[in-house]
Every structure is written in C-alpha cells, then in structure tokens.
Amino acid sequence: MATAARHTTARRTTARRTNARRTTAHPAEAPTPTGDPARPTAPVALGLALAVLATLVWSGSFVTSRALGDSVPPVQHAFWRWVVALAVVAPFGARRAWRQRALIRRHLGFVVLASLLGVTVYNTLVNQAGVTTPAANMGMIMAASPVLMALCERAGGVRLGVRRVAGLGVACAGVLLLVGGDGAAFSAGDLWMIAAACCFGSYSALLRRRPEGLDGVGFLFTTFLAGTVLLLPAHGVSLAVQGGFHPTPGTVWPLLYVGVASSAVAFFAWNKAVSLIGPSRAGAVYYLQPVCVALLSWTLLAEPTGWAQAGCMALILGGVVLGAGARR
Template sequence: MSDRQPAGALLAAAVTVLFWSSAFVSIRSAGAAYSPGALALGRLAVAALLLGGFALVRRVGWPDRRAWPGILTSGLLWFGGYMVFLNWGERLVDAGTAALVVNVGPILIALLSTWLLREAAPRSLWVGIAVSFAGTVVVGLSMSGGGSSSLLGVLLCVLAAITYAIGVVAQKPALRHGSALQITTYSALVAAIALLPFAGVLAREAADAPLSATLNVIYLGVGPTAIAFTTWAYALARTSASKLGATTYVVPALVVVMSWLFLGEVPGWLTLAGGALCLAGVAVSRRRVAAPVAVVSPRG
C-alpha cells in the first residue's frame, strides 16, 4: 500500500477523531444516570437503528461470508466489549489513569497489524507513537491529582485497550469484502444483540434518568458511534491500521480543549504541554517515508 493517503481518508479520520473526542464529555454526563452495560446498549441500539435504516434506504445487502469473521470479532470485542469495559473502568479509576491505560491501544494496533496484517511499520511511525504516548502520560498525570485508582479499574481499562486493538485489526481484512457502511452496520447490530441482557437495566434507568443524560446517550449513538465508526471504517479501508490508530492520539489533546470549552475545566500548563506532545507525535507518525532511490550503475 502506498504511504500516501487519499484526502477523503484524512477527512474521514478527522471526523472520527472529533466525534470520539466529544464522546468524553457526553459519557461523563450520561454515566451519572446510566450504568456501564446499559449505557453501552443504549448507545449501540441508537447506532444500530440509525445505520440499519440508512442501510435499508441504500439497499445494502448481506455481507460476504468472508467479511463475517471480522464483523463478529470487531462487533463483539470493539463495539460491545470495549464500550462496557471503558464505561465500567472509568467509574473505578480517575480520568488520568484511564487515559494512560486505554491509550496503549494504538501501540497494540501497531504491533498486531505488523504481525498479523504484515503492514510496514516505518521508524517515523514508532517515533510518533512514542512521542504521542509520552504526551498521554503527561496529560494523564496532570489529570490524576487526588483521583483514585483500583486494580479492577485498571484491569478493565487494559481490557478496553486490548479489545479495541483486536477489533480494529480484525476489521481491516473485512473491509476488503464489504463497504464501510456495511461492515459498521452489521458490527453494531452484532454488538447490540450481544448486549441485550442489559435491556432490562436500560429500561429501568431510562425511566429515572434526567432528559439531559438520555439525550447524551442518543448523541453517543448518532455521532461518536454511527457516524464516527463509519468514517473510521472508510479511512481504515484506505490506509494502514497502525498509522490510522496513531491518529487517535489527537483525542487527548481535543478532550482537553473540549473540557475547557464545555465543562469549564481550565487546563494547567502541564496538561497543555501533554496535549501538544500528542499532536506532535501524530504529525511525526504520519510523515511520508521517502521512496528508495534506485542507483543505476553505468555500463562500460
């Protein structure tokens, strides 16, 4: 695959990163009224209904059988498991610790995609990931003051990072046998079905939840799930999993800005410095690798 990504893939990745960054604010609001499993089911149910309706209008057919291993793996582990683990983990650890642990995900994606997908991993990618992860560490430390961390909470965040990484790597081959809309729609349906045991809890909590929390659940289903996961799949089909995974290190920097704007949480200089490191690392990871120049020996 060429190291040059189409403009459409870059735009799609930008849309994904923006929506996933905004999800941080919405999860904090909705999580006060909805438990981890119910929140994940509500979010995925909204996404599955929206994507399913759109797929019917577009007459998207049944996926090719070769796409189903990736759909089932990403649907169960990433769309479903990741959301439950992350929602639960963030209740037991402070935001800084959660950010530190979950952002191991792009590193795992790079390792797995190099091993399983045989993707090239240039030095600039690893340098960029290292710089961005250092920025995540700085942001995490600056957000961890006075917070609490439990062993279970850290373990849940580790599971979130692992399921995220496996889901992304599993989705990549599936996109060779289906469109971004098709793969995302059926992955969301698989996850929603898997989380149906939480339906009773969701119904009870929705009856007591304030309107603002429910609206945030709906927003999470529409923006950060239905739209963002589709644009992610579109970008993933057109670039390497490791390089796309590294772009998610923009999220901590954007979360800092959005928390400042919408929650009134004024970041300290250490947090800003960490956010700048995250952005710098993403820029380095996306540097193009110069093609080797062929040396032609003169003929005598």
C-alpha cells in the same frame, strides 16, 4: 549458406523496424519508466477528512461518558447507544446485509470479533472509565491508540521502522506519567481506559482485513446488530443488580448523540477512512482528539487542565506524530 544468412539478417532488420514503428504509433504501449506510480490524491484527502470527522465526533462522546457516569450505568449506556445506532443504520444497511448474508456467514468469525472489539467491549470500557476518570485523561490515554494500531499491524507482518518504534516509547512514557502521576498508582478508571485503547487499536487494525466485497454499510449494520446482541446478557445483569435509569432530557439527549453521531456517523467515517488510507495513517489524525476532549471538558464540565496534563499530552502527541509520520 551465405544467402540464407543474408535472408535471416534481413528478416531480423525488418522485424526491428516494424516494432519501432508500432512503438512510435502507440506510445502508450511503450514501457513506463521504473519507479513508484503517483498515487491518486483524492482518496487520500477523503480518507483524512473522514478520519478528522470521526475523531472530532468521538471527542464529544468521551465528555458524554463522563457526564452520564453518575446517572446511567456503563453497560446500559452502551446498550442503548447501540440500540439507537442500530435504528439509524437499519434503513440503509439491513437490506444490504441481507443480500450479502452468504458472504457474512462465510466470514462470521471475523464479523463477531469486530463486533466484540469495536461495539460490545470498547464502548462499555469507555463508559466504565468515565465513572472515575476525567474526560481529559480519557482522551489523552486514547491518544496512544495509534501506537497500538502500529503494533497490531506489526503482528500482521508490517515492518516497523526506527522512528515508529521511538514514537511508541515516547507515547507510552507519556501515558505512564499521566496515569501514574499520584505516586505512580493507576486508578481504576485509567486501567479501564487503557483496556479500551487496546480494543480500539485492535479493532482498527482488524478493519484492514475486512473480507473483499463486503459492503461498508452492510458491515456496519451487521457489527452493530451482533454487538448489541452480545451486550444483552450484561445489560440484563446490570438491570437486576443496579436497576434502570430515569429517562430525562439530561440522559436521553446525550444517548441520542452517542447513538446517532458517535456510533452511526463516526464509525462509518472511521471504517471508510481506514479502508482508504490504512489504520496507521488514520491513527495519525487521532492525535487531535486529546486537544478537543480537553477543551470540551474544560468548557462543558469545568474540569481543570494543569501543566502536568499539558506536559503528558505533549509527550503522547509527540510520540504519536513521530511514530505515525515514519514511512513503512
């Protein structure tokens, strides 16, 4: 018995020494200290840069919607915007979408919902708001959309902290003061713009659930195509009721801008940014937009910007920064 015990002890000692030698010879196989691994900075920097690009380009599209409000009916504006965008993206995305047609067919509900929110409805509402609402107000109302993105994430199971909830309240207070400045009465354009902000926030949160393996450019082409098809009935009604618009340099060039830059370029940049850094973090960049829109509308459309608007902007942006800067 004693001899067997000594042999067992010797074998255990030999095994421990062997394991120690292996750990020394291969330090990479040793257990790593507990803690959060360092995240790569390159994807985060790229995501933030793409979110900034999309935000700056979209700032010009609000000014364009306001400028075309009296000359191009909102539905026709949206329809031709997406026709141009589809023509730009087709050479890059049509073949990729065709190769992934089986995957797209399996997730057709997701694709149609994304197309409806981000293409068909969102931009039509923005154009409708531009008929009566100043571009600066449009940009400031849209600045609350990051808060809506956070709410959509919460509905998807993401926990919101105290700071994010506080930011939600401050930003919403700024929006209410902005659109209710004249006797707390909402104008029709303000209500259209709030609805557009809800659509964009829902669309951005939905992007987080994009099916794995679905190519970004192929997805973009598919949503542009589906969104344009969904716009066809409304476009036909608009032609029958309102008549068509006259293509002039003052209408064609803005439509080319929103079709190429604000649709093809900006949507690709935004979708990629959301995939890299998430909707809440990308939404934090979105607070640059009201400043850009206010400057552009003041420069190009001679729209006045007063202290009341500046105060509302401070509330909205303060709430967005407070909410978006909080950790989950």
